[in-house]
Amino acid sequence: MMLRKRKKTAYFYFHDKAGFTFLEVMVVMVILTMAFVSAIPNIEGFFNSANANRSNILNTILADAYKKAIASDKPVMIWGVKDSDTIHMGEKSYKLKNGIFSAVVNGTNQEGIKYYFFVYPSGIMDSVKIMFSNDERFESEPLLLDFKST
Numbered sequence: 001m002m003l004r005k006r007k008k009t010a011y012f013y014f015h016d017k018a019g020f021t022f023l024e025v026m027v028v029m030v031i032l033t034m035a036f037v038s039a040i041p042n043i044e045g046f047f048n049s050a051n052a053n054r055s056n057i058l059n060t061i062l063a064d065a066y067k068k069a070i071a072s073d074k075p076v077m078i079w080g081v082k083d084s085d086t087i088h089m090g091e092k093s094y095k096l097k098n099g100i101f102s103a104v105v106n107g108t109n110q111e112g113i114k115y116y117f118f119v120y121p122s123g124i125m126d127s128v129k130i131m132f133s134n135d136e137r138f139e140s141e142p143l144l145l146d147f148k149s150t
Contacts, residue, residue, distance in 0.1 A: 053097070054096055054097065054098075054132070054136070054138065054149075055147055055148065055149055058096075058130075058138060059145075061078060061094050062078075062119060062145045062147070065089050065119035065125075066119050066121075066123065066145055068090065069119050075120045076090070076118065076119045077089070077116050077118055078117055078118070078119065079115065080100055080103075080114070080115055081113050081114055081115075082099070082100060082101065082102065082103070082110075082113050082114070083099040083100070083113075083133065084099055084100065085097065085098060087100075096132075098133050098134050100115070100131070100133070101131045101132060101133045102130075102131045103115035103128060103130050103131075105117045105126050105127070105128050106126050106127050107127065117140075119145065123143075124143055125140060125142050125145055126142065127142045128140040128147075129150075130147075136149065137149070138150065
């Protein structure tokens with residue numbers, strides 16, 4: 001019986017040591033870094049989209065109220081109940097994702113469970129500061145009929 005001789009091969013291809021080389025670890029680190037860098041804007045956008053949605057809903061309510069105020073030539077009342085996620089304007093109801101914890105209208109904290117403010121046909125509105133139950137805050141710009149996150 002004859003045994004064949006193996007060809008000599010380079011040591012780094014066939015060795016018995018377990019583990020990863022420094023180069024392999026560095027390649028994996030570069031790949032993970034690139035994945036995290038590309039994911040960060042998406043994660044940030046996810047958290048900021050909730051604020052943008054609430055701001056868009058509040059501004060839609062103001063636009064609808066202003067149209068109604070112009071049509072009727074009377075102030076339009078927007079109202080809600082604290083700790084509820086619904087705001088009302090006439091027959092319409094608008095859902096927000098979190099309940100409104102407090103509302104300050106024209107510098108006065110609204111007592112009781114109901115809050116309300118007005119949009120006028122002249123294109124202005126009451127000054128409103130709204131705090132949601134998750135500590136997000138929105139403040140109106142009365143002369144612009146606009147809400148901004150603060």
